Amino acid sequence: MKRYEQVTETLRAQIESYQLRPGEPLPSLRSLSEQLAVSKNTVIHAYQQLEAEGLIEPRPRQGFFVSHGQPLPEVSASPRPVQLGALALNIIRAASCSDLHPLGSADPDTRFPARAQLYKTLAKNARHRAHQQSKISHYQPPPGSDLLRSRLAHHISESAFACKPQEIIISNGTQEGISLSLRAIASPGDIIAVESPSFYGTLQCIEALGLKVVEIPTIPGEGINLCLLDKVLKEWPIKALLLNPNVNNPLGFQMHVGQQEKLMAITEPYQLPIIEDDVFGELNYQSHRHPPLKALDTNGRVVLCSSFSKSLDTDIRIGWVVPGKFYEEINYLKYVTTLASSGLTQDASAEFMAERRFARHLRRLKRTYRQRWDLIAEDMCRHMPREVSFSHPEGGYLSWLELPAGCDGDRIYQQALSEGIAITPGSLFSTRGEYRHCIRLNFSVYDGNPDLRRALIRVSELIRQDIGRL
Ligand SMILES: Cc1ncc(COP(=O)(O)O)c(C=O)c1O
Incomplete structure (x- = not known):
């Protein structure tokens, strides 16, 4: 292996293992040539090679920097910044509106003693x-x-x-x-x-x-x-x-x-x-x-x-x-x-x-949510289109619905919201938007109340319409 190839490989390994991070400056030509006991031309050659690979970029009068958009080695999952935007905050705001049917945000039932x-x-x-006499807080x-x-x-x-x-x-x-x-x-x-x-x-x-x-x-x-x-x-x-x-x-x-x-x-x-x-x-x-x-x-x-x-x-x-x-x-x-x-x-x-x-309360809570799961699962089996599959939770009060690929959970969320029903769109649960065809339902208060049942049936219809668009 030639000298410049060795230098290139050392730097490439440091960039790919994040020892040298995106945006970080590389050593100057002189300091790296002194540090590695190689000629300046060898370092220039190595930098040119890394630049051609897109791993580093020159900046006028400042030298070379590790690229932000460096090509990542092939892995099934690779690091990325998160940019979910304001949708989640809107959902939490919408959930706090007591007029909505609460199948969205993961809030518990408040009616326990x-x-x-x-x-x-x-x-x-x-x-x-309020009646305390002490002078200071x-x-x-x-x-x-x-x-x-x-x-x-x-x-x-x-x-x-x-x-x-x-x-x-x-x-x-x-x-x-x-x-x-x-x-x-x-x-x-x-x-x-x-x-x-x-x-x-x-x-x-x-x-x-x-x-x-x-x-x-x-x-x-x-x-x-x-x-x-x-x-x-x-x-x-x-x-x-x-x-x-x-x-x-x-x-x-x-x-x-x-x-x-x-x-x-x-x-x-x-x-x-x-x-x-x-x-x-x-x-x-x-x-x-x-x-x-x-x-x-x-x-x-x-x-x-x-x-x-x-x-x-x-x-x-x-x-x-x-x-x-x-x-x-x-x-x-x-x-x-x-x-x-x-x-x-x-x-x-x-x-x-x-x-x-608290321990006694938890026992009661678990029993109740288990019963509510049975209720909503039965209703989902009856009303949801056959193409929809849903998770069977081992606890809690959330179920994850997977609709056929191409369905749009964001659109269903907006439509349901305009009809007074809160649900949570699946797209929020990843930075890559890969769960756009999913939605999450909260069944914490799903206790057989006819209004909430109607809301679930309406969500099933909206899903059916969305499938019809495919
Ligand atoms: C998985 C998970 N972690 C954390 C939180 C935040 O919980 P807390 O209200 O305790 O801050 C929530 C709230 O919905 C949640 O679902």
Whole structure:
């Protein structure tokens, strides 16, 4: 191999492995020739070769830079910036409009007595504070209320894995936990691996932090494709893996223990940090919860994020992070980002969790959502066109509908919205628009109410019309 070819190959390897990142300057001709003990002409020749391959580009009076649009080596999934735009925010806004039939945003039923109990406690505490004599107000700084962390630790230890209060940080919901974890582990430009389809809130968080994603397809009923994950880890400098393996949104599957063990083994040699979104994890339909990945974590690289949003109320904004070895970074970021979570809601949540009330509530919740799944599944079998297939969730209250290729979930979403029905278009669940022929339905309040049944039948008709256009 000629000298310039050796230089070319070294630089090519550095660019393809992201040691030299897009937009980064290459060394000047003189410094590289000195560093490698080759002539300037050899370096010029190597740079010309890399330029011809599109890997680097010259900038007048500045030298050479790694191209932004570098051709990527062939892999089934490759990193890309996330650009989902404002559709998700519109959907969340539309969902908060109480006039709509709520088959869209992943919000829980609010009619359980436990939620009312939580708000009564909150109101009692607020009244107490109104009459409080103390002169000065205090933050409840990170990691958060001792009593709440102690009750959460007890609950987690009884249901999932051994956990101490001092291992927990209180957050403003799962979304903040995920955002803090990503910021603690990765920097703008880094690559995060996610499963596909993926909850759009997660993708948008990655977008907002200037990170890139590699989307790895999910195998229905199993979880992330582990062969492909293995390949991606060999080819890309992945900073973290972000997964929603327990009662997945949108597919509703649970990753079984054998698959979880394989996942941990594949990621072990890289000591890859895993951010586990467990927000629906306690809503599986079996009597005991399925263990989270965190239960298999022996060296603190799994960061578990969860909240009361799906089990009690989205509005309470109390979540928790069990950050393993990233505790200090996440605790500090929580402090500099929001100073503290509301002490009032933390105290009420802690009081609510006394005497296993939360565990009892969860049992009731699971039974109810299971019954609602039976109801909507029966109605979908009766009314949906035969060409539509839908996921059978193992918990929670979401089902993913796959329509024939060429159908347009965005159009069906707009039509349904104009008729007062909220659904979620599948296109939001990927950066590549590959699920445009899918939609997601929320059945949390699907309790046999005739209006909601009519709404489902209307969605079935809209889908049928869309299929008719093909
Ligand atoms: C999978 C998933 N993760 C995270 C969130 C955000 O949850 P939180 O309200 O706890 O911030 C949601 C909300 O819909 C979700 O579906």
